[in-house]
Amino acid sequence: MTVSPALIERLRREFALDWHGIHGAPHWARVRLFGLRLCELTGANPRVVEAFAFLHDSQRRDDNFDHLHGPLAAQYVRALPRSVLGLDAAEVELLAAACDGHSYGLSEGDITVLTCWDADRLDLGRVAIRPDPARLCTAPARDPAFIQWAYERSMQNGILET
Numbered sequence: 001m002t003v004s005p006a007l008i009e010r011l012r013r014e015f016a017l018d019w020h021g022i023h024g025a026p027h028w029a030r031v032r033l034f035g036l037r038l039c040e041l042t043g044a045n046p047r048v049v050e051a052f053a054f055l056h057d058s059q060r061r062d063d064n065f066d067h068l069h070g071p072l073a074a075q076y077v078r079a080l081p082r083s084v085l086g087l088d089a090a091e092v093e094l095l096a097a098a099c100d101g102h103s104y105g106l107s108e109g110d111i112t113v114l115t116c117w118d119a120d121r122l123d124l125g126r127v128a129i130r131p132d133p134a135r136l137c138t139a140p141a142r143d144p145a146f147i148q149w150a151y152e153r154s155m156q157n158g159i160l161e162t
């Protein structure tokens with residue numbers, strides 16, 4: 001695992017929202033799972049995708065449309081000591097780009113960035129939204145069987161379940 005327990009502990013200390021909420025740790029864990037599975041199919045860099053899972057929503061200040069949280073996450077990533085993140089300079093830039101643009105509905109870019117965005121969008125079942133293939137960036141993520149696999153997992157841990 002690329003992301004160290006020390007970094008996760010730091011994120012937990014700093015996270016402004018509910019750790020178990022819709023943009024908290026359960027979501028990060030599923031984005032990691034979906035992203036690493038996608039990496040095997042897209043050839044994306046799994047170290048960057050895993051780091052994205054834990055960091056992309058880490059700077060949110062609210063659970064609604066927080067339009068600055070992507071750019072703030074990119075800033076945060078660039079400011080982290082390299083030893084904490086465990087990525088090289090090129091990987092940090094990919095991670096920052098993925099964080100920066102992840103909430104703007106974009107669908108063009110480096111395959112690692114696109115894989116990050118798909119991993120996030122595949123977890124919409126937690127808020128009762130089935131991912132729309134037209135809004136996914138990579139062919140493996142648009143596969144109906146992959147969407148179904150992810151959707152079932154995102155629903156299992158969705159906080160809307162009672």
Ligand SMILES: [Fe+2]
Pocket residue numbers: 023027031056057120
């Ligand atoms: Fe997310």
